[in-house]
Amino acid sequence: MSRIAATFSRLQAQGRKALIPYVTAGFPFADVTPELMHAMVAGGADVIELGVPFSDPSADGPVIQKAGEQALANGVGLLQVLEMVRAFRTQDSTTPVVLMGYANPVERYDIKHGAGQNADGGKNDSAFIRDAAQAGVDGMLIVDYPPEECAEFAARLRAHGMDLIFLLAPTSTDARMAQVAQVASGYVYYVSLKGVTGSGALDVDAVQAMLPRIRAHVKVPVGVGFGIRDAATAKAIGSVADAVVIGSKIIQLIENQPRERVAAVAHDFMQEIRTALD
Numbered sequence: 001m002s003r004i005a006a007t008f009s010r011l012q013a014q015g016r017k018a019l020i021p022y023v024t025a026g027f028p029f030a031d032v033t034p035e036l037m038h039a040m041v042a043g044g045a046d047v048i049e050l051g052v053p054f055s056d057p058s059a060d061g062p063v064i065q066k067a068g069e070q071a072l073a074n075g076v077g078l079l080q081v082l083e084m085v086r087a088f089r090t091q092d093s094t095t096p097v098v099l100m101g102y103a104n105p106v107e108r109y110d111i112k113h114g115a116g117q118n119a120d121g122g123k124n125d126s127a128f129i130r131d132a133a134q135a136g137v138d139g140m141l142i143v144d145y146p147p148e149e150c151a152e153f154a155a156r157l158r159a160h161g162m163d164l165i166f167l168l169a170p171t172s173t174d175a176r177m178a179q180v181a182q183v184a185s186g187y188v189y190y191v192s193l194k195g196v197t198g199s200g201a202l203d204v205d206a207v208q209a210m211l212p213r214i215r216a217h218v219k220v221p222v223g224v225g226f227g228i229r230d231a232a233t234a235k236a237i238g239s240v241a242d243a244v245v246i247g248s249k250i251i252q253l254i255e256n257q258p259r260e261r262v263a264a265v266a267h268d269f270m271q272e273i274r275t276a277l278d
Helices: 003-014 033-042 062-073 078-089 103-113 127-135 151-159 174-183 204-217 231-238 248-254 259-277
Strands: 018-024 048-051 097-101 139-142 188-191 222-225 243-246
Touching: 003 018, 018 033, 018 062, 018 222, 018 248, 018 259, 033 048, 033 078, 033 259, 048 062, 048 078, 062 248, 078 097, 078 103, 078 127, 103 127, 103 139, 151 174, 174 204, 188 204, 204 222, 204 231, 231 243, 231 259, 243 248, 243 259, 248 259
Parallel strands: 018 048, 018 243, 048 097, 097 139, 188 222, 222 243
Antiparallel strands: none
């Protein structure tokens, strides 16, 4: 059982919902991310989504785009993100970490770093999968990897104890949900709004109406994100979903903080959301 599956199993047994914060690795300071991750866990986070900075983030709104640009300017790429996960793992061996990003950095990493050995000792695997597993990564959410092209990639991740997580949207058809169900593990991330991160107003009734359709196909837990900005909306979504994902609001809260305040601000916000969910 992966760390993600074990976490959701434990929470389900406790009658609790998962709190999944998203932060961009290397933002707002290049060296703050492991400390920030620990602070969010201490505040009540169950899974950490760590954004991999990329120069052309098509699914992200202006808040996370700006964070990615700052992280890139801070010298943070996929290699540095894996180092951050390794640093986090020296003190936390249980909290799942999911990398969220785009195909380009992953494929470029393989081009640059070559191939490694498959978990079964057979066909060469990607350097990224090998190094991510060794760093302590638990899952990948690659926005521009469609499920119909991911069966082999998903199998390689699972061989290394990692889950492949997919986005679903209000426009997703039953056929698309069925495709995702064939390869997804860990959880799926339902994007509650049409558009990019940080956009629009959350319609809880619409989310509630959509979840039974998703669950008819997908047997892993369903997390909901986009538009969750405070304790009230988190509580409302937590009443119908298995997990609540919050990203843009955290980025906004920490972006202008001095270095010494970043972790504390994130911790306090997580504690507020955790209290509402529980």
